[in-house]
Amino acid sequence: MEQRAAGLLRAKGLRSTAQRRAVLSALDGHPHSTAAELESRIGVAAEASPAAGSLSRQGLYNVLDDLARARLIRCIEPAGSPTRYELRVGDNHHHLVCRSCGRIEDVDCTVGHAPCLTPENDRGFAVDEAEIIWWGVCASCRPARG
Incomplete structure (x- = not known):
């Protein structure tokens, strides 16, 4: 490397x-x-x-x-978490975050090219990236939460 x-x-x-x-x-x-x-x-x-x-x-x-x-x-920068850094850039991927343990997983963008989502009104911006964070409970934490 x-x-x-x-x-x-x-x-x-x-x-x-x-x-x-x-x-x-x-x-x-x-x-x-x-x-x-x-x-x-x-x-x-x-x-x-x-x-x-x-x-x-x-x-x-x-x-x-x-x-x-x-x-x-x-x-x-997931809410309630310190800033996180990664090498994966420029591909407009998104993230899943576990509310229980804080685990973060990448989710590939499945809709077209970047940005894979567009705002209803871009207010004159030339949008080139969308950032989405889905929150939930991972498979490892679900049984523990009952």
Whole structure:
């Protein structure tokens, strides 16, 4: 993933720093990660040394912001949950969230191309994406809820 991350960064016109590559690598295989989960996966330092390639908490948030603005990662913000990050971008997929355990699953858009839904009145916006979150109780939690 390290080489793929470097290529993705360069393709978006961003410098391929160790910190950016580390965040992209930490998200690989771990969709819907929170910043706290990324911190533990990367080993964020209290006081980082950029020269040594380490990353501070503030540095992590800066990298996440840079990657999101470049559309290399996607942020989702389910109500009552911290912001989550994923590598799956540009395909207009949606999410299922379990009200009990917080599990999040991707749901492919099944209606045409992005955006798969359009507002009745777009008020002059050029809509290019729709974001939907379905809430419910996952199969694992249903028996426990009775």
